[in-house]
Amino acid sequence: MTAPSQLIHGDLSGNVLLHHELPPAIIDFSPYWRPAAFASAIVVIDALVWEDADARLLAAAGPVDDFGQYLIRALIFRIVTDSIIAGYQPRAARADDDPWALAVDLACQLAAAGS
Numbered sequence: 245m246t247a248p249s250q251l252i253h254g255d256l257s258g259n260v261l262l263h264h265e266l267p268p269a270i271i272d273f274s275p276y277w278r279p280a281a282f283a284s285a286i287v288v289i290d291a292l293v294w295e296d297a298d299a300r301l302l303a304a305a306g307p308v309d310d311f312g313q314y315l316i317r318a319l320i321f322r323i324v325t326d327s328i329i330a331g332y333q334p335r336a337a338r339a340d341d342d343p344w345a346l347a348v349d350l351a352c353q354l355a356a357a358g359s
Contacts, residue, residue, distance in 0.1 A: 247279035257290035285314035292347040312354030
């Protein structure tokens with residue numbers, strides 16, 4: 245992956261205030277120096293895991309070289325961050341209640357396909 249890095253918001257999901265008459269306002273800026281596609285991948289992962297989005301969301305992300313790899317990296321980032329914030333709490337391993345399952349499956353499929 246050779247995409248140029250730039251300043252991105254590393255936690256955009258949930259940090260955009262919307263108003264029907266005003267432009268969107270971005271709050272709680274979490275600066276990172278990463279490729280722009282990494283920021284998009286974090287938003288996609290957040291939507292899949294926390295907002296009940298489905299695989300159709302990937303089409304909205306558009307064709308991005310190596311997007312599967314960005315999704316894998318965004319997943320690792322989110323899983324580790326979530327574990328640190330929540331503290332490690334083992335739970336029963338049941339696929340039907342795993343919020344990460346769909347995101348992991350889609351990211352692995354895209355990465356294996358070379359997308």
